[in-house]
Amino acid sequence: MVYLNTLQSADVIVFVLAGLMIIILLFGFILYFLFTYRHKQRDFNLLQTQKDEIDNQKQLLETTLHDLKLTQKQLIQSEKMASLGELTAGIAHEIQNPLNFINNFSDVNKELLTEMNDELDNNNLEEAKAIANDIIENEEKINHHGKRADGIVKSMLHHSRSSSGVKEPTNINILADEYLRLAYHGLRAKDQSFNATLKTNFDDSIPQIDIVPQEIGRVILNLITNSFYSVSAKSRVEGSTSGDDKYKPTVTITTKYVKLDNSALKKNQSTVRISVHDNGNGVPNSAIDKIFQPFFTTKPTGKGTGLGLSMSYDIIKAHGGEFQVETKEGEYAEFIITLPT
């Protein structure tokens, strides 16, 4: 019994000591946990605040980006409409020619029909038949020129409309020629004194290539307009010169089919090269690195948006092509587009 009591007392002490130790340990542990937790919580809250701030900034940036994209779209549209404005005179000129033909031939037909009536009254059937044949020929011409005018109007509408982005087989020579003439007549309508020699070196072996015609047309138009602007500016400065040294503004558009049969790569790497060369003022050396940047322009305020070459560059890149410029300040500028076939 004594042994039992002794044992129980000793065990109680052990139990109490163990209990105390556990209490101290747990208390220490919980205090340590609370301390480290508070520390972490402070860091976490700071991080959370920073994250919220970053989120806000991100949201703001996204809104700004959205606004910028919207503005860019509007600018592209206005640039397109501006180029259309430049074309208007050219288009009017282009439509005027077939309309003149149509008017003239319809007048002739009117006279021929009166003549035919007279011949029929005189029972001169042979003569009436010959006149009828002439009328038919004239009608065919009227129809041909009517279709030409129709084509011009359609291509104008095509240009002003938003691009569908769908590539279609296109004859690059016809496209380049069309825009060259439109741009020339457009400028002539605005400035009667402007005159330039237009040279075309079209490679007839170029097959139809898959491009978005409105977009590539816009690029060609942009380059030609720039060239005209450059030669026109130089012409105004050097206009007083006479004799053999007299400055002759010349714009040359060249197309070339470059066929590279690379059997090692087992693929056809043919390309089409379109270059627009002018003997204008060229691009200043200080501006050469910036000409493809949006909103960069060497033209006076209000004369250019600075988006033409930038947009052209984007269009050519989107077609998987290359855009190069070769220039000598005061002598010439040549913009070269290379498109894959």
Added chain:
Amino acid sequence: MTADIYDVFYYCSLLLSAVTGCYFYKKIETPYKWLTILLVFTLVSELIAKFIAYGMGHPNSIVYHIFTPIEYTLYVTIFLHFIQQKKWNKLFWLSAVALLLFEIVNTLFFQSLQETNTNTMILESCLLVCLSLLLFLKIRETPSKRNILKEGIFWFNSAVICYYSFNIIIWGFHNMEVYMLDNPPQFIYDFNMILSGLLYLTYLTAIFLNTKKSSEIA
């Protein structure tokens, strides 16, 4: 008479926490719903045990042999809901299966249905202390903006780690006493009753804090 007071305290706190849990059942988060289920299950088990002991006059140890593995399984569910990391799922459930197997082996070879399954209780307590430490780590890794003392999870976890740490000592001491003596001192069991009562009161606090948190979020 003193033992009766401890009993009253224990049963009152258990009943109060179970009723509170049931009352706020729809308002509280999932782990607290499982905690309420555990409290109700504990209350029912204790009542059955009481009935077997005093109503039928038989040893009620069998109830604890069944209760312990189920209680641990419910705790595992609660902890998994708190931790919310799939990588722990397997390990947690494996520990529940291990405890069940241990209980079977313990019943067959060491502590029969006529004896209290203190070996299983000790193992359960060790496992719960581990789970609690893990949860503390998780809480610290992902701190919330709220004051930690207003979080139910903190009180629940503190209660688990305190109660089950003492449980290891209490049942370890009990084992030693039982095997060395015929009549182990009563104060150990009274102490256990007080701790259990405090445990359930802390659970009640945790549930109550969670209802407040749910209201704030709503």
